[in-house]
Amino acid sequence: MRRADCVAKLAGLCLVAGLLLAGLALPVVGAAGLVSNRVGDRVAMTSVQLIDTPPPLMSTITDKDGQPFAYLYDQYRVLTPPGEVAQVMKDALLSTEDRRFYEHNGVDWLATIRAAMRNQSDGSVSQGASTITQQYVKNHLVHVLERDDKGGQVKAQEQTISRKLREARIAMHVESQLTKDEILTRYLDVVPFGGTIFGIAAASxxxxxxxxxxxxxxxxxxxxxxxxxxxxxxxEARPDKATERRNMVIDLMAANNKLSPEQAEAAKRAPLGLATPVRPLPTGCVGAGPETGFFCSYVVNYLTANGFDLDDLKAGGYRIETTLDRTLTQHAKRAAEAQVPKTTPGIANTAAVVKPGRERHEVVALVASRDYGLKKEEFQTQFDLPSAVENKFGAGSVYKVFTAAAALEKGIGIESMIATPNSYVSRVFRGGAASCPSTGEQATYWYCLSNHDDSYAPQMTLKQALATSPNTGFVILEEKVGLDAVVDMASRLGMRETMATNIAGVAPDQSADRKDLQVSQADFYKSAGNASFTLGPAPTSTLELANVAATIASSGTWCRPTPIRKVVDRHGAEVAVREPPCEQVVEEGLANALVVGLSEDDQDRGTAAAAAKQYDWKRPALGKTGTTEEYKSAAFIGATLDYAGAVQVFNDGITPRGICVNSGPPRLCAEGDIYGGTLPARTWFEFMTKAHENLPEKPLPPVEPRYRLP
Known part of the structure; x- marks a missing residue:
């Protein structure tokens, strides 16, 4: 080495030693109080932030019985009280990282000087001799205070003497504020153990x-x-290196009299004994699994729509207690797959179950024949099939419920006779889905339609019409009560998010070329005077259909369908979830009449009678089937006073066609022959039969005379 290099190296060593010895003198001259007074404002502020800012914690989502089924986090971490950490863990850590931990004031200056001189002699600053307190400071800066700032993380880890000195000063200040055991506990909670695993509890x-x-x-x-x-x-990736390092730690424990030589040798002979496979708890709604993932997604969407921040949910350490009923969910999932296997190309079967009530409408199950997940090749999806407006083809005649409710409000009773001709030309509604030209006005089209077949009587009671579903009768009713009243009734009873989307099932887009995509469904049907609304051709949410049934079964009380029972923060305090109050959207007498008016769909000539008979359903219930014109979707809603549910079977592929269900498994086909009384009703009766097995039968409510025959 040249003489000039030797002189420069020696000067550097003297400078480093002088700086560190100056630091060494601080605790001797003035103890903790003087140290605090000499810490710069920036260091003091960082120290306070470090002490007062808790580390990110995972949030846990539980079912109605308190059992976890999903976790949300970026850093998998659970705080561990000091008394819940084995002494051998503390001994192993201190023997390896800081054997003089209980003797120094945050910085082991002698070890630091030795390390600095080694670093200076080989031209680096990589060797540390950092104490547990210093490591706590660095890890807290990197993984807590600067976790969202890449630049701040780099600065907190840069290999410079100035950073080391700043870290040392912060460590000394931390030692003046916290006890040794508090520092050790905090370190064990914040330190990373690979991947997303942070802290000793998660690592264990x-x-x-x-x-x-x-x-x-x-x-x-x-x-x-x-x-x-x-x-x-x-x-897991390098078991040989991990074993070598483990055995070195065991030797250090023996050298520090934490183990006897015999204990050390026995410990070194032990296999690694890793869990198989090594994995942290699954994070996010994919981690919730194929059965409960849709419910988890709805929980997250519900909370973020009600004021919670997604990043906070992943770091806040919340315990989110939900309304999920796992048993009913399993029944519904099996029923959905039994009717439409999960691998069926282009067809999804979805179900939602809500508990009726006048104070809350609790969502207890959200399932689909598809599994929730990322593997498209296995027909998994992350689209919210059962909760969002994902059926782009409509619920069909289920929407006749809204026309019937509007008619009851206008003075027509469930025993009132209504006209149900086999075909009908509406001269009230124009400009919508026109199907035949007029004879007297140029470029004007009437709305022409017919019933499914010619077996319908020319007139029948409203109750009979709800059970047998003649198209003409409900378009005629729509004319009498007014389309606006029917559309508004749909929103009032529960189709609020659905009616707020456009006819493509997404948020209205003012920049769209087509005007019908610029407005909500509600505005489109009202402005266009489109009589097809009562036949349900527009995109629809399965969950909102279930909530419509819940509203009717709850004496006309609408409540937003909630998946939340309680949210508790990391300190055990309950956090308020902003939810709108329930509303009495129709009179109780009207709702009760509608329940009775819808109570014969599972009987005699009712469109769901065959499905009800297949599952030996005899319990009083409301019900309504629906099928869209091109057989691309079908639906069923139903409710008892205990549970309300909806099922929709619909195209979920990129090449929608009709759905065939006869003469083989469900499949896409040219014509289609699905009806609401087939796959949807069968799914509903299968899981609802099991859901009601141990429940007493509840009778239908009485009907006031004015809602029976005005």
Whole structure:
């Protein structure tokens, strides 16, 4: 080495030693109080932020019985009280990282000087001698305070003397504010153990399927060794390196009199004993699994729509107690797949179940024949099939419920006779889905339609019409009560998000070329005077259909369908969830009459009679089937006073066609022969029969005379 290089190197060593010795003198001269007074404002502020800012915690989503089924996090972490960490874990960590932890004031100056001189002699600043307190400071800066700032993370880890000195000063200030045990506990909660695993509790579960308190010597030694380099010492990817490092930690524990030589040798002979496979708890709604993933997604969407921030949900450590009924969900999932296998190309079967009530409408199940997940090749999806407006082809004649409700409000009773001719030309509604030209006005089209077949009587009661579903009778009713009243009734009874979308089932787009895409469904049908509304051709949410049934069964009380029972923060305090109050949207007498008016769909000539008979359904219930004109979707809604539910079977592929269900499994076909009384009704009766097995039968409500025959 040249003489000039030697002189420069020696000068550098003297400078480093002088700086560090100056730091060494601080605790001797003035103790903790003087140290605090000499800490700069920026360092003091950082120290306060570090102490006062809790680390990110995962949020847990539970079912109605308090059992977790999903977790939300970016950093998988669970805080662990000091008394819940095994002593061998503390011994392993301190023997490896900071054996003089209980003797220094945050910085081990002698070790730091030795490391600095080694670094200076080899031209680097990579070797540390950092204490547990200093490591706590760095890890908290990187993974908590600066976790969303890449630049801040780089600065908190840069290998410079100025950063080391700043870190040391913050560590000394932290030591003046917290006890040693508090620092050790915080360190064990914040330090990374590879991937998304942070803290000793998460590491214990992920690597050994155990708790921090139950860690053995070999397990504790492996985890203590990992903090040095979690990626390089990943025991799953590099078991040889992890074992070598573990055994070194065990030797250090023996050298520090934490283990006897015999105990150390026995511990080193033990296998790694990793959990199989090594994984953290699954995160997000994909992690909730194929059965409950749709419900999880609705929970997250519901909370973010009600004021919660998604990033906060992933870091806030909330316990989100939901209304999910796992047993009913399993019944509904099996029923949906029994009617439409999950691998069926282009066809999805969806179901939603809501509990009626005058104070809350709790969502208890959201399922689809598809699994919730990322594997498209296995027909998985992350589209919210059962809760969002995903049936783009409509619920069909289910929408006749809204026409019937509007007619009741206008003074027509469920026993009133209505006209139901086999064919009909409406001269009231124009400009909509025209099907035949007029004879007297140029470029004007009437609305022409017919019933499914010619078996209908020319007139029947409204109650009979709801059970047998003649198209002409409900278009005639629409003329009498007014289309605006029918559309408004749909929103009032529960189709609020559905009616707010456009006829493509998405938010209205003012920039769209087509005017019908610029407005909501409600505005489109009103302005166009489109009589087809009562035949349900527009995009529809399965969950909102279920909530319509719940509103009717709840004596006309609408409540927003909620998946939430309670949200508790990391401190155990309940967090308010902003939910709109329930509304009495129609008179109780009208709702009761509608329940009775819809009570014969499962009987005699009712469109769901065959499905009800197949599952031996005899319980009083309201029900209504629906099928769209081109057989691309079909639906069924029904309710008892205990549960309300809806099922929709619809095209979910990129080449929609009719759905065939006869002479083989469900499939896309040229013509289509699906009806609401087939797959949808069968699905509903299958899971609802099981849901009601242990429930007493509840009778239909009485009907006031004015709603029977005015």
């Amino acid at each position: 579960q992920a690597y050994f399927d155990t708790t921090p308190k139950a860690l053995t010597v070999p397990q504790a030694a492996m985890l203590a060794g990992m903090v040095n380099s979690p990626t390089f010492l990943d025991p």
